[in-house]
Amino acid sequence: MSASSISSIHSENYRFLQEHVYSQAGIVLEDNKHYLFESRLTPIVRRLGLSSINDLCAMLKVARGAEVGRQVVEAMTTNETYFFRDPAHYEAIRTALLPRLKQQRQDVRKMRFWSAAASTGQEAYSLAMILLEAGLADWNIQILGTDFSTEVLERARAGTYQQIEVNRGLPASLLVKHFIRSGVNWQLREPVRRMVRFETIDLRKSMHTLGPFDLVFCRNVMIYFDAETKRKILEELHGTLFRGGWLMLGGAETASGIEELFEKQSIGSAAVYVAR
């Protein structure tokens, strides 16, 4: 069977796949994403011993809730991430948020953070390293990392990264201090790993039992949602933050339209949404 006949998608199946991914994860994939569907779904077709993506669709139509349906959605998520992405965010945390929290929480010595859409964990672990570097090792620090995809969270929990991953954004001094060699890979040391707990959570589900948090990262995921989904998620995120707590979004994302819930502030070159 040629590669093109495996990966070609009938137009009604293309619409079916768009709807499947939207209903399961809220992700909008437009009409021009043929290549993305083809390249991400062909490995599943081969693994299942099917002959085409159209056959995969036929299978999904009779077994909508099955594991294969979830695998298809997970394959369509974009999991790109790296250590200290948007360094200005971490600088704002280090210079403005942590000094304030340290002062306010002297008695309870506790802080809580959430990396929503954590992917393979680099965001949550970057934060953990910042907190250790800020001398908070003996505080009660909780960092929750969540994602829709169970597959990326398995990697996040393992805390093991390839050379190419630690080369992206991670300062050499932090690599030496917080990782140990594990064959050709790098393993995060225990003090960093034990600060972070990972859990599978769909951002479209109610989140009010998760908080309250001092900071929520929800970066580079809103771009995949439509306006209504995005608004609902921003309202839910607001409900998980302490008043004065921070929401950080990705560079291409804004919390416009919900000014009654968040005040946008600039801290250095970082945009921060402060919960009212």
Ligand SMILES: C[S@@+](CC[C@H](N)C(=O)[O-])C[C@H]1O[C@@H](n2cnc3c(N)ncnc32)[C@H](O)[C@@H]1O
């Ligand atoms: C591009 S990554 C962003 C990772 C990290 N926040 C960063 O900025 O580097 C987007 C992540 O959002 C997750 N995602 C997509 N839809 C989701 C949903 N409905 N609920 C939770 N996570 C979702 C994907 O699985 C993916 O790991």
